[in-house]
Amino acid sequence: MSDxxxxxxxxxxxxxxxxxFALLYQRRLFSLLNVFTMQALALTATAAWxxxxxxxxxxxxxxxxxxVLKAILIPVALHRIVVKxxxxxxxxxxLGIGLTMVxxxxxxxxxxxxxxxxxxxxxxxxxxxxxxxxxxxxLGLLMMISRRNAVSQVVGFMSIxxxxxxAAVGAAGMPLVVEMSVAFSVMVAFIIFGIFLFHIRERFDxxxxxxxxxxxxxxD
Amino acid sequence: MGLxxxxxxxxxxxxxxxxxxxxxxxxxxxVYGGTAATCALIALWAxxxxxxxxxxxxxxxxxxxxxxxxxxxxxALSAVFLIVVNLGGITASxxxxxxxxxxxxxxxxxxxxxxxxxxxxxxxxxxxGMNMVLIAADAFTFLLSWEFMSLASWLLVxxxxxxxxxxxxxxxxxxxxxxxxxxxxxxxxxxATAHGDYSFAAIRAHAPDAGAAALVVVLILLGAGSKxxxxxxxxxxxxxxPAAPSHVSALMxxxxxxxxxxxxxxxxxxxxxxxxxxWGGVTMGFGxxxxxxxxxxALMQDDVKRLLAYSTVENIGAIAIALGLALVFKAAHTxxxxxxxxxxxxxxxxxxxxxxxxxxxxxGAMLTATGSRDLNRLGGLIHRMPTTAVLALIGAAAISALPxxxxxxxxxxxxxxILNAPALSEWSLKIEIAVVGxxxxxxTALAxxxxxxxxxxxxxxxxxxxxxxEAVEVGRAMRLGMAVPAxxxxxxxxxxxxxxxxxxxxxxxxxxxxxxDGRSYQPWFWLAPTSAIGNSYNGLIxxxxxxxxxxxxxxxxxxxxxxxxxxxxxWGCGFDGPDPAAVTQYTASSFGQPIRRAFGxxxxxxxxxxxMPAPGDTRPARLSVTWTDPAWVVVVEPLARAVGWxxxxxxxxxxxxxxxxxxxxxxxxVVLLVMVAVTQx
Numbered sequence: 048m049s050d051x052x053x054x055x056x057x058x059x060x061x062x063x064x065x066x067x068f069a070l071l072y073q074r075r076l077f078s079l080l081n082v083f084t085m086q087a088l089a090l091t092a093t094a095a096w097x098x099x100x101x102x103x104x105x106x107x108x109x110x111x112x113x114x115v116l117k118a119i120l121i122p123v124a125l126h127r128i129v130v131k132x133x134x135x136x137x138x139x140x141x142l143g144i145g146l147t148m149v150x151x152x153x154x155x156x157x158x159x160x161x162x163x164x165x166x167x168x169x170x171x172x173x174x175x176x177x178x179x180x181x182x183x184x185x186l187g188l189l190m191m192i193s194r195r196n197a198v199s200q201v202v203g204f205m206s207i208x209x210x211x212x213x214a215a216v217g218a219a220g221m222p223l224v225v226e227m228s229v230a231f232s233v234m235v236a237f238i239i240f241g242i243f244l245f246h247i248r249e250r251f252d253x254x255x256x257x258x259x260x261x262x263x264x265x266x267d
Numbered sequence: 268m269g270l271x272x273x274x275x276x277x278x279x280x281x282x283x284x285x286x287x288x289x290x291x292x293x294x295x296x297x298v299y300g301g302t303a304a305t306c307a308l309i310a311l312w313a314x315x316x317x318x319x320x321x322x323x324x325x326x327x328x329x330x331x332x333x334x335x336x337x338x339x340x341x342x343a344l345s346a347v348f349l350i351v352v353n354l355g356g357i358t359a360s361x362x363x364x365x366x367x368x369x370x371x372x373x374x375x376x377x378x379x380x381x382x383x384x385x386x387x388x389x390x391x392x393x394x395x396g397m398n399m400v401l402i403a404a405d406a407f408t409f410l411l412s413w414e415f416m417s418l419a420s421w422l423l424v425x426x427x428x429x430x431x432x433x434x435x436x437x438x439x440x441x442x443x444x445x446x447x448x449x450x451x452x453x454x455x456x457x458x459a460t461a462h463g464d465y466s467f468a469a470i471r472a473h474a475p476d477a478g479a480a481a482l483v484v485v486l487i488l489l490g491a492g493s494k495x496x497x498x499x500x501x502x503x504x505x506x507x508x509p510a511a512p513s514h515v516s517a518l519m520x521x522x523x524x525x526x527x528x529x530x531x532x533x534x535x536x537x538x539x540x541x542x543x544x545x546w547g548g549v550t551m552g553f554g555x556x557x558x559x560x561x562x563x564x565a566l567m568q569d570d571v572k573r574l575l576a577y578s579t580v581e582n583i584g585a586i587a588i589a590l591g592l593a594l595v596f597k598a599a600h601t602x603x604x605x606x607x608x609x610x611x612x613x614x615x616x617x618x619x620x621x622x623x624x625x626x627x628x629x630x631g632a633m634l635t636a637t638g639s640r641d642l643n644r645l646g647g648l649i650h651r652m653p654t655t656a657v658l659a660l661i662g663a664a665a666i667s668a669l670p671x672x673x674x675x676x677x678x679x680x681x682x683x684x685i686l687n688a689p690a691l692s693e694w695s696l697k698i699e700i701a702v703v704g705x706x707x708x709x710x711t712a713l714a715x716x717x718x719x720x721x722x723x724x725x726x727x728x729x730x731x732x733x734x735x736x737e738a739v740e741v742g743r744a745m746r747l748g749m750a751v752p753a754x755x756x757x758x759x760x761x762x763x764x765x766x767x768x769x770x771x772x773x774x775x776x777x778x779x780x781x782x783x784d785g786r787s788y789q790p791w792f793w794l795a796p797t798s799a800i801g802n803s804y805n806g807l808i809x810x811x812x813x814x815x816x817x818x819x820x821x822x823x824x825x826x827x828x829x830x831x832x833x834x835x836x837x838w839g840c841g842f843d844g845p846d847p848a849a850v851t852q853y854t855a856s857s858f859g860q861p862i863r864r865a866f867g868x869x870x871x872x873x874x875x876x877x878x879m880p881a882p883g884d885t886r887p888a889r890l891s892v893t894w895t896d897p898a899w900v901v902v903v904e905p906l907a908r909a910v911g912w913x914x915x916x917x918x919x920x921x922x923x924x925x926x927x928x929x930x931x932x933x934x935x936x937v938v939l940l941v942m943v944a945v946t947q948x
Contacts, residue, residue, distance in 0.1 A: 157937065157940055161943055188933050188936070191929055192926055192930045
């Protein structure tokens with residue numbers, strides 16, 4: 048049982064990470080949102096599996112929150128924003144796939160090299176999980192800086208938060224209230240982002256950050 | 268020890284009282300009186316401790332950083348410098364009291380009286396800071412007190428912020444003070460790295476290895492040297508010292524530089540353990556450079572206070588030479604000669620604090636009486652201000668190292684140590700000490716010329732401006748403030764041996780020997796240190812001989828010269844005319860010209876420009892002198908350019924896009940993570 052539990056948790060965590068990689072090279076906004084939904088689903092499954100295998104019922108709440116917020120509410124809302132703003136046909140010039148993948152893989156290597164020696168006395172699952180979640184966080188950051196569209200930057204930010212939830216789920220003993228507050232802060236952040244996106248759109252007629260930056264007064 | 272701490276606390280209380288009662292007419296009396304009394308108490312305590320043989324007094328206060336308490340300790344070395352600092356504090360308080368009152372009156376009552384910023388609350392704080400440095404016994408307390416002292420003096424410099432030169436001087440001073448403290452911080456960091464304990468006792472117990480010690484020596488020479496004024500880090504000193512009110516200038520120049528010397532001695536002789544010979548060689552070399560350059564700078568100044576500040580640079584050079592010699596002889600295991608050199612250093616510290624305070628007071632008196640510090644606007648003051656003139660003459664003669672005054676004894680002891688150089692085994696040192704000795708002799712001679720110039724132009728001749736012609740003698744408090752150091756200059760010059768005896772505990776602490784070891788007969792009026800040369804000095808004989816010769820000379824002149832027929836020229840090139848400014852007199856610039864030509868044309872690129880009108884033109888001819896400071900060209904300007912360049916580059920960071928900022932943060936995060944991953948191995 049414990050062997051199976053370890054393998055399944057490991058696999059689910061790896062799926063979350065895999066989805067982060069998939070996010071990196073999506074150029075169309077709809078497919079980006081779809082991949083993000085899949086990442087949230089994988090995260091939900093991880094949380095639920097941990098709740099089941101460790102017998103910690105409060106993780107079910109985490110799973111439920113993730114499912115409702117990350118897998119349903121946020122993607123649907125973003126979807127509507129994209130449709131409303133008529134930017135669903137935009138093809139984003141992201142970094143080349145090869146280059147992005149190389150950067151992503153080296154970030155994962157870095158997090159493994161970093162986490163494994165530090166947590167030598169923790170259980171194997173915790174260690175793997177921490178390495179995976181740190182990778183997800185770093186990949187989310189990479190995504191935020193390599194994208195130009197505001198919507199994909201929001202998605203990058205949300206995937207960073209997914210990484211945090213993954214860590215919280217893996218590390219036994221994270222109190223529920225922390226997860227709740229993280230979830231709600233993400234919700235608030237999302238609302239603010241949404242409002243901002245509309246305002247930016249109204250004002251500048253684009254969501255391309257590179258174009259918006261040229262409006263800054265002090266820039267040369 | 269509790270007495271010293273409560274005295275320092277009392278200084279803080281006086282500062283608070285001064286700040287609260289700043290508008291009241293009695294405020295300056297309370298502040299200066301309280302400060303003088305407190306300083307007298309501390310000085311007396313230190314002298315008594317030294318007379319007992321300088322036992323250690325320690326105290327640990329539960330303040331400061333958590334789990335690093337404030338360690339305080341007064342040993343014999345601290346006691347010597349406590350005397351120096353507080354003696355300066357007493358006389359400066361006395362003088363400052365009169366000075367401030369005179370300035371209040373001349374500025375016309377109270378509403379204008381506060382033109383000069385808040386000196387009253389800061390003045391006791393400055394003295395408290397210097398005292399705290401001297402009794403600190405852990406790196407944290409030391410650096411805190413050091414920075415406190417720097418900032419208090421910086422604010423005192425800023426108290427004259429309405430004068431045009433002050434802001435620049437204050438900015439440069441703040442920069443140099445920060446630089447010096449940064450160097451000291453790094454030095455103590457290196458010293459404490461091995462064991463992580465910042466108390467001096469722990470540092471003393473664990474001598475650093477050779478590389479770390481070398482680093483510490485360099486950092487200390489940079490850090491304390493920039494505060495003391497070692498060339499080429501002296502650039503702030505002639506700007507900042509004269510900018511403060513005169514009694515504060517006296518403290519900064521005469522006393523604060525000595526606190527920097529204390530830091531050098533504390534680290535180089537005490538904390539670092541057994542020295543290596545090259546430490547002394549480097550210290551001595553920079554000392555010689557400082558001495559010669561300082562006096563050459565001084566010779567080219569027309570501003571009295573700036574001249575005195577440059578002369579401080581020269582004297583710091585002489586002290587650094589003595590310290591270097593002491594290090595060399597300590598490394599060569601000839602402790603008696605090391606004690607001789609160190610005694611010369613400490614004696615010169617005391618001497619310089621006395622006569623430099625005296626001369627700054629005299630400059631303050633001239634400023635009060637005439638409103639000018641420009642030599643070319645003074646002159647003939649000996650008739651208008653006879654007491655000040657006599658006291659300033661004593662100061663000028665003492666700083667020129669004329670017997671039987673104290674300056675001579677200090678330099679004499681220093682040369683005794685230099686003459687012992689053949690006892691060393693290292694050939695490069697023997698040659699260096701010979702060169703350094705020659706440089707010191709040159710500097711001393713030039714200092715004589717410099718002060719003949721200062722005294723001659725300011726006090727002799729005819730008034731060069733209406734204000735100088737109408738000067739009146741300063742008040743009693745100011746005269747008394749000058750008289751105390753003047754009397755001490757004479758007493759220490761005639762009877763130096765008791766003072767050196769008093770210092771012996773400090774010498775034994777640092778080099779484990781006294782300068783009189785191995786001499787059986789040592790009367791108190793005879794100065795005969797143990798050395799291979801066997802010279803001795805007796806101030807009493809010197810005094811009597813000089814007095815007799817003077818009497819003979821005066822009588823001779825009056826007998827032979829007074830009753831002769833006098834010849835006078837019928838036309839004196841306008842000198843005897845009705846013009847009170849007497850512009851045809853010898854000026855400060857013309858007095859300095861030969862030396863400026865001989866030394867300045869290469870080192871300082873000094874140039875004379877004569878603007879001669881064409882025949883028939885009635886406008887006056889003008890001579891202007893330009894010179895550049897090589898320290899500015901070599902050190903300050905490249906540094907300023909580098910800082911400006913860096914700032915220019917960093918300025919671009921201010922206008923990046925959000926994504927670039929995010930990228931920078933991301934890269935920083937990755938780099939830090941990589942560092943963690945690498946160091947985990």
